[in-house]
Amino acid sequence: MNDIGQRIKQIRKSNDLTQIEFSKLIGISQGTPSEIEKGKSKPAVETLQQLSKIFQTDLNWLVMDDFEKNSFSNLQVEMLVKVRELDSGIQNEILEFIEFKLTRLINKTTR
Numbered sequence: 001m002n003d004i005g006q007r008i009k010q011i012r013k014s015n016d017l018t019q020i021e022f023s024k025l026i027g028i029s030q031g032t033p034s035e036i037e038k039g040k041s042k043p044a045v046e047t048l049q050q051l052s053k054i055f056q057t058d059l060n061w062l063v064m065d066d067f068e069k070n071s072f073s074n075l076q077v078e079m080l081v082k083v084r085e086l087d088s089g090i091q092n093e094i095l096e097f098i099e100f101k102l103t104r105l106i107n108k109t110t111r
Contacts, residue, residue: 003039004036004042004043004062004063005036005037005038005039006037007061007062008033008036008037008043008051008062009037010074010077010078011051011055011057011062011081012033012037014078014081014082015055015081019033019034019037025054026047026050026051026054027047027050028047032047048062048063055081055084056084057081061077
Protein backbone atom coordinates (compact mmCIF):
# COMPACT_ATOMS: atom_id res chain seq x y z
CA MET A 1 0.00 0.00 0.00
CA ASN A 2 1.48 3.30 -1.05
CA ASP A 3 -0.81 5.94 0.37
CA ILE A 4 -3.24 6.89 3.05
CA GLY A 5 -6.22 6.35 0.76
CA GLN A 6 -5.30 2.70 0.28
CA ARG A 7 -4.85 2.21 4.03
CA ILE A 8 -8.25 3.78 4.68
CA LYS A 9 -9.77 1.52 2.04
CA GLN A 10 -8.18 -1.48 3.77
CA ILE A 11 -9.78 -0.45 7.07
CA ARG A 12 -13.18 -0.04 5.40
CA LYS A 13 -13.01 -3.34 3.52
CA SER A 14 -11.66 -5.35 6.44
CA ASN A 15 -14.68 -4.18 8.42
CA ASP A 16 -17.04 -5.12 5.56
CA LEU A 17 -18.38 -1.58 5.17
CA THR A 18 -19.63 0.13 2.05
CA GLN A 19 -18.38 3.65 1.43
CA ILE A 20 -21.79 4.97 2.52
CA GLU A 21 -21.79 2.97 5.78
CA PHE A 22 -18.19 4.00 6.41
CA SER A 23 -18.90 7.70 5.83
CA LYS A 24 -21.88 7.66 8.22
CA LEU A 25 -19.88 5.86 10.88
CA ILE A 26 -17.01 8.37 10.89
CA GLY A 27 -19.16 11.44 10.21
CA ILE A 28 -18.09 12.53 6.73
CA SER A 29 -20.07 13.16 3.56
CA GLN A 30 -20.92 10.12 1.41
CA GLY A 31 -18.62 10.99 -1.47
CA THR A 32 -15.58 11.64 0.68
CA PRO A 33 -14.39 8.03 1.12
CA SER A 34 -14.31 7.56 -2.65
CA GLU A 35 -12.25 10.73 -3.12
CA ILE A 36 -9.82 9.74 -0.37
CA GLU A 37 -9.44 6.14 -1.56
CA LYS A 38 -8.72 7.31 -5.11
CA GLY A 39 -6.12 9.79 -3.84
CA LYS A 40 -8.08 12.79 -5.10
CA SER A 41 -8.28 14.32 -1.63
CA LYS A 42 -6.65 13.90 1.76
CA PRO A 43 -8.61 13.23 4.96
CA ALA A 44 -9.02 15.96 7.54
CA VAL A 45 -7.28 15.58 10.89
CA GLU A 46 -10.68 15.09 12.54
CA THR A 47 -11.40 12.22 10.13
CA LEU A 48 -8.10 10.57 11.00
CA GLN A 49 -8.86 10.93 14.69
CA GLN A 50 -12.28 9.33 14.19
CA LEU A 51 -10.75 6.45 12.23
CA SER A 52 -8.19 5.86 14.96
CA LYS A 53 -10.83 5.96 17.68
CA ILE A 54 -13.55 3.88 16.01
CA PHE A 55 -11.33 1.24 14.41
CA GLN A 56 -8.54 1.32 17.02
CA THR A 57 -6.08 2.09 14.26
CA ASP A 58 -2.56 3.27 14.89
CA LEU A 59 -2.20 6.84 13.58
CA ASN A 60 1.46 6.28 12.72
CA TRP A 61 0.48 3.48 10.37
CA LEU A 62 -2.47 5.40 8.97
CA VAL A 63 -0.58 8.62 8.27
CA MET A 64 3.01 7.52 7.68
CA ASP A 65 2.69 3.82 6.80
CA ASP A 66 4.95 2.84 9.71
CA PHE A 67 3.70 -0.75 9.83
CA GLU A 68 5.01 -1.45 6.33
CA LYS A 69 8.29 0.26 7.11
CA ASN A 70 8.60 -2.11 10.04
CA SER A 71 8.03 -5.11 7.74
CA PHE A 72 4.43 -5.88 8.66
CA SER A 73 2.74 -7.76 5.85
CA ASN A 74 -0.81 -7.00 4.74
CA LEU A 75 -1.85 -10.28 6.37
CA GLN A 76 -0.33 -9.22 9.70
CA VAL A 77 -2.08 -5.86 9.56
CA GLU A 78 -5.38 -7.57 8.73
CA MET A 79 -4.89 -9.99 11.63
CA LEU A 80 -4.27 -7.08 13.98
CA VAL A 81 -7.40 -5.29 12.79
CA LYS A 82 -9.46 -8.45 13.32
CA VAL A 83 -7.98 -9.21 16.76
CA ARG A 84 -8.82 -5.67 17.91
CA GLU A 85 -12.48 -6.46 17.26
CA LEU A 86 -12.42 -9.23 19.90
CA ASP A 87 -12.87 -8.78 23.63
CA SER A 88 -9.78 -8.92 25.83
CA GLY A 89 -10.49 -12.45 27.06
CA ILE A 90 -10.40 -13.86 23.54
CA GLN A 91 -7.35 -11.74 22.72
CA ASN A 92 -5.56 -13.35 25.69
CA GLU A 93 -6.55 -16.82 24.46
CA ILE A 94 -5.07 -16.02 21.04
CA LEU A 95 -1.86 -14.76 22.67
CA GLU A 96 -1.58 -17.96 24.71
CA PHE A 97 -2.07 -20.03 21.56
CA ILE A 98 0.63 -18.09 19.71
CA GLU A 99 3.02 -18.54 22.64
CA PHE A 100 2.23 -22.28 22.67
CA LYS A 101 2.96 -22.55 18.93
CA LEU A 102 6.20 -20.60 19.27
CA THR A 103 7.35 -22.83 22.13
CA ARG A 104 6.66 -25.95 20.03
CA LEU A 105 8.54 -24.44 17.10
CA ILE A 106 11.53 -23.57 19.28
CA ASN A 107 11.53 -27.06 20.78
CA LYS A 108 11.47 -28.65 17.30
CA THR A 109 14.42 -26.61 16.07
CA THR A 110 16.57 -27.35 19.15
CA ARG A 111 16.23 -31.14 18.85
